[in-house]
Amino acid sequence: MIGQQHHESxxxxxxTDRWGGVSAAxxxxxxxxxxxGDDPRSVGANRELAAxxxxxxxxxxxxxxxVHGRDVAVVDGPWRMADIPCVDAxxxxRRGLALAVLTADCTPVLLADPVAxxxxxxxxxxxxxxAGVVPAAVEAMTELGAEPARIIAFTGPAICGRCYEVPADMRDEVAAVVPQARSTTSWGTPAVDVTAGVRAQLAAAGxxxxxxxHMCTRESADHFSYRRDRTTGRLASYVWLGETPGRGTGEAEL
Structure with a gap:
């Protein structure tokens, strides 16, 4: 099952959530x-169904x-499977080209400047x-002609700051770079709120x-969560622009 937002721009x-595909437990x-570790044929069938x-x-x-880094690739079409690079943005x-992010607790960040x-x-x-992958992505978009103030930004389902428990020193390391990511679990232990950190980084970039x-993957049985299940699937988040500028249908949920 896929939730989709059509912006008027x-x-x-x-x-995606975890339902409607062909993979086995x-x-x-x-x-x-x-x-x-899933059967590649099932993954291919699922990607086709979702698309x-x-x-x-x-x-x-x-x-x-x-690979959990900050490298960004500028693309004008899909890669061959053997040539997909190790990047995180x-x-x-190119209008009409869909960009996809895979997650199972991490925060997917989707960005669009429809004018540019x-x-x-x-x-x-x-x-x-x-590492700053989100500011790096915004910078790469800006170099192509986007304006930060025009960028429409969405974040997708991710583990929330009340569930993402980490050691205290790890929380301190993250908070030293992005203070807004400091959090505490619902049971009172140190935590990190990645989505709050991403939101702060986007705001700083304009x-x-x-x-x-507001969907927490660890709490939702409808979503994959590595923290909860370890061996599990991956969700996908997609962003693309209509082939014709300004072509939209208002907001809709599928």
Missing amino acids: GAHFAF PYDQLNLGGAV KDLGLDPAAVVWMQQ VVTA GITGAAHAGRPGLV VPVREDS
């Missing part, structure tokens, strides 16, 4: 991650090999937050966050 943002059902639900060509979605100036025709997608886990997902 022609920007599209979509987030523990990856059931709509696992979209190709590096978690078709979104009205996209499955062969024209840009994926990444995510992608940006494009520039989109970006970033994978922000704790290491990526500290990007207004239009909408955050």
Whole structure:
């Protein structure tokens, strides 16, 4: 099942949950991650199902090999499977090209400047937050002609700051870089709120966050969570612009 937002500007943002695919347990059902141990044929079938639900060509979605860094790739089309680089953000100036992020607790960040025709997608886990992958993605978009104040930013389902327990020294290391990420679990131990940190980094870059997902992956049985299950599938978040500037349908939920 896929939730999708159509912005009146022609920007599209979509987030999957775990249902509606063909993968067997523990990856059931709509696992979209190709590096978690699932049958590659099931992953391929799931990616095709998700793309078709979104009205996209499955062969024209840009994926990444995510490594928790800050490297950004500028793309004008999908890579061959053997050539997918190790990056944690992608940006494009090509309308209609969908960019995808895989997560199972990390924060997916989707960005679009519909006026300039520039989109970006970033994978922000704790290491990526500290490394600055989101500001790097915004910078790459700006170099292509985007303006931060025009960028529409969405964050997707992620582990919340009340559930992401870490050692106290790790929380301090993160908070030294992004103070807004400091948190405490609902049971009173040190924690990190990656989404709050991402929101602060976007604001510092001049990007207004239009909408955050309030879905905690660890708490939701409808979403994959590495923290909860360890061996599990991956969700996907997608961003793309309509081929025609300004073409949109208002906001809608699928």
